[in-house]
Amino acid sequence: MNKTVTINLGGIVFHIDEDAYQKLSRYFDAIKRSLNNSSGQDEIIKDIEMRVSELLGEKLLSDKHVIGLKEIDEMIAVMGQPEDYIIEDEPQSETRYTAYKKSKKLYRDKDKGMIGGVAAGLGHYFGIDVVWIRVIMLLLLFGAGTGVLAYIILWIATPEAKTTSEKLEMTGEPVTISSIEKKVREEFDSVSEKFKNVDYDKFGNQIKTGADKLAGSLSEIITNMFKVFAKFLGVILIITGLTVLFFLFVGIFTLGTGIFIEFPWTEFINAGNFTDYPIWVFGLLMFLAVGIPFFFLTLLGFRLLSPNIKSIGSIAKYTLLALWILAIAALISIGIQQASEVAYEGKTVQKENLNIQSTDTLQIKFKYNEYYTKDIDDNDNFRFVQDASNNQLIYSNNIRFEILKTDEKAPFIQIERMARGASFQEAKKRAEKIQYGFKLERNQLLLDNYLLSSIKDKFRDQEVAIYLYLPEGTLFKVDESVQHYDESDDEFFNLHFSSNDYIYKVNTTQVKCLNCPENENEYGDVETGITEDITGNDTIVTTTVKVNGEVVTVNQSSKKGLTINKEGVIIKK
Structure with a gap:
């Protein structure tokens, strides 16, 4: 059993076992010895530590992961042994360079840049002279101004190459001990050379320094503005994400899931469930499908507020992504099943003759059931009720009424009950179970303004159509x-x-109102005559209406004190 040592390498804390720690210490001691006479030794060591920290950080599986000899050996295989490298003026052989060649990474090169180093970084990444990149930017600038937007976005999204390792990655050079030492020595020699020639370049450098200061100030102002905007955006994303996640979490337990507790609206939701899946499945799938994207938006908000916050890790990211894809696929599948459950419409037809005399005036009226409602105007297409036997039913006012003409001698009524289902047979069976009533009392036709269905049949667009012929x-x-x-x-x-x-009469092509006011009647010429008889305290008003040669008399009673104007309208004196 080995001891575990906690070290801070490149700003990152690692747990490393004793054997691995000793090997890492010997490795750094050997590097220091090989760089004993090198200029810029401290800078080289610092960059090497940063690179080693980066390589070991990629191997961490969790916060408690312990670095062992295996990880150290893999790191050394990438970085190389100090004695394997000899810094010479001539370039490395193609074989050695290829062995450690890494793909380029996009960074901003402020050392060679004019403002933010975006163009210089793109030049390194694509292997193009920076002049051509700047020409393209200028062309885009004059082409609808997209160049400015693209430059700002790249400025924000692209990190600056600060360390030697990042500068090597920017140009595609291998990040090894040899390359890091060589890069640092080149920069050190470049700075030394500038100090030697400071007298010769004095005036030119002053102009460049002034331009650099101006560009740096502008860069800093824009950067700070976008940092403030990023913080504000982060707050918005956090508030939005947490709010949505909270309501989704509450919805799982209050949407009628029935896992922990039954809510009053559980049956209501189950009646609208067209499949056999329990409601809690819908709640869970919706939580995953909607909640996972908002969870990542919330994490993005925290990263904008605090860029140094630690990531949740690749395993968690890919697991959540897989769950999200599965949830979306399951919802699509269930949606298809939901649609198939109402794909067909079935109906039953009930026809009954109305036994009334041809001289009678048929009275048509809809009535409501006082047990379920107290108002004829109280309409609802879907509501749960209980009958007198405490049986749960689905109550609906989904009723249609239509008057039609028939060539038969006697009037008749046709009741069509309709419902939907996964097949014609299933839909027809559900339609047959719809409860609807009507009756004829003398010459008065009383129609229910509601229908009832069993809760077991669920809500499947149950409807009743009434056709009066x-x-x-x-x-x-x-x-x-x-x-x-x-x-x-x-x-x-x-x-x-x-x-x-109003009295209506069925004619050959249409129904005509025989005693409607002239301003309402649209059919034929209407002649109106009015007489007034006074008996005691009451006034009997007799209105005679002539429509296309047919005379109809209507009597109206009113209290004394009323009169009739020329248009035949009763008004107060």
Whole structure:
């Protein structure tokens, strides 16, 4: 059993076992000895430590992961042994360079840049002279101004190459001990050379320094502005993400899942569930499908507020991504099943003759059930109720009414019950179970304004269509309750809502109102005559209406003190 040592390497804390720690220490001691006479030794050591820290950090599986000899050997295989490298003026052989060649990474090169180093970094990445990159930027600048936006986005998104390792990665050079030492020595020699020639380059450097200061100030201002914007955006993302996640979490337990507790609306949701999957499955899938993207948005918000915050790790990221893909696929599959459950419509037809005399005036009225509601205007297409035996039912006012003409001698009513299902047979069976009633009392046709279905049949667009077929010459009156359900063709029957006393007659091509006011009647010429008889305290007003040669008399009673104007409208004196 080996001891574990905690070290801080390149700003990152590592747990390393004793054998691995001793080997790493010997490795750094050998590097220091090989660089004993090198210029810029401290800078080289610092860059090497940063590179070693980066390589070992990639191997961490968790915060408690312990670095062993295996990880140290793999790191040394990449970095190389100090004695394997000899710094010479001539370039390395192609074989050695190829062995440690790494792909380029995109960084901003502020050393060779004019403003933020974006163009110089792109030049390194694509292997193009920076002049051509700047020319392209200028062309985009004058082409709808997209160059400025692209430059700003790249400036924000692309990190600056600060360390020697990052500068080597920017140019595609291998990040090894030899390359790091060589790069540092080149920079050190470059700085020394500038100091030697400072007298010769004095005036030129002053101009360049002034431009660099101006560019640096502008760069700093823009950078700070975007940093503030990034912080603000991070707060918005955190608030939005956490709010959505909270409501999704609450929704899992309150959307009728039935896992822990039954809520009052559980049955309501189950009735609308067209598949056999339990509701909690929908809640869980929706939580994953919607919650995972908002979870990552929340993490992005925290990263914008605090860039140094630690990532959740690749394993967690890929696991959440896999769960999200599975949730989306499952929801699509369930959606297809939901649609297939209502793909077909089935119906049953009930026809009954109405036993009324041809001289009678048919009265048509919709009635409601006081057990389920207290108002004829209380309409609902989907509601749970209980009958007198405490059986749960689905209550709906999904009723359609239409008046049609028939060539048969007697009037009749046709009731069509309709529902949907996964097949015609299933839909028809569900339609047969719809409870709907009507009755004829003398000359009054009373129609239920509701239908009932068993909760076991669930909600499948249950509907009742009522077709009243009347022969030519039939007289009828319509109660005001009919207006909520009437869907008759206006070209055949135009219902007037202003009175329950209007008398309608079925003619050859259309239904005509015999006693509607002239300003409401659209059919034929109307002649109106009015007489007034006074008996005691009451006034009996007799209105005679002549429509296309047919005379109809309507009596109206009112209190004394009312009169009739020339248009036949009763008004107060």
